Amino acid sequence: MFNVENSGTERRILSEAEQKSARERRWSLVGRVAQESASVEMCLRSLMVKLLNSKYADIIAAGQSATDLIENCIALVQANEEINDQTRERGLELLRSLKPLFAQRNNVVHAPWFASSYEESLTEALSLVSKRRALPRATVVNYAEVEKLCNDLNAKLPEIWSIERAVRRANDSL
Template identity: 70%
Template sequence: MESSEAASRTLSEAELEAVRERHKSLIGDVAQNSAAVEMRLRGMMIALLDSKYAGIIAAGQSASDLVENCIALMQANQEIGDAARERGLELLRSLKPLFAQRNNVVHAPWFPSMREDALTEAVSLVSKRRSPIRPMLVNYAEVEKLSAALNQAIGSIWEWTHGELGAAAKRPQVN
């Protein structure tokens, strides 16, 4: 167990700068991976729509809208087998909590302390529509897990789309 002196040690300027850089790196990793997931979701929606105009319809939709629209399209598509549909729906549903976490990580400001706990966590001020700002503890290891889960989803979405929808995933689009 750590002594209270060690737990309350003030970080040096170099350590504080390292903390700030880690924040930027973690946020950047989550933002980059979530953008790639969004791109894959857009590709999935395009393949599910299977129309030369699908790219226009999918363009500009938020990740949440893409997930919901892909779920609806997957449920309605009679050409997808039951097992494939269940795998696809499970994959899409697993993204919802990841994007909720992503929003808290990317859109809320982080405030590390000047103490040693800043090496592993920070306080984030989350603001949701029509509700007061609430502080949340941001654990860096959890943010790394979120980034890894988003990174894994990139491949999973691609594999499902190209494995289950095949040619529809390669259909030419209107430009």
């Protein structure tokens, strides 16, 4: 929840222009998270295709959610006998590190955000996160944390491509 208790100072209501600017920032953040996560999903799909190493791999990987891609890639990295132990360890560490990022991503992209008309809406909003068979839970969305999520997702792209290249080289050596 927003911190409405104050040490005697009065809360400032934002002007219409400030509220509009804050709203556009929220929309921009949601869009950026969606774009960064879509890029990671594309890379995961490509990694899964290389791990499957089959003419039907594109069909199998198509349409899978990011969570399914991560889980399937973990299983395939563990089972793949062609990749070396260093690549396997790096791949598993990378894939496991994606799980919490996609959990955050889901909360940012799929939960509605509600901002106040006060100054705190310049840095945070209230979000109603709803999980299956559970009541919605109010959570504070800090914009700086969402920007960090975007950066963290983007930073995973070259790591995924590196693993994908190592798997492709292993496949080519067969």
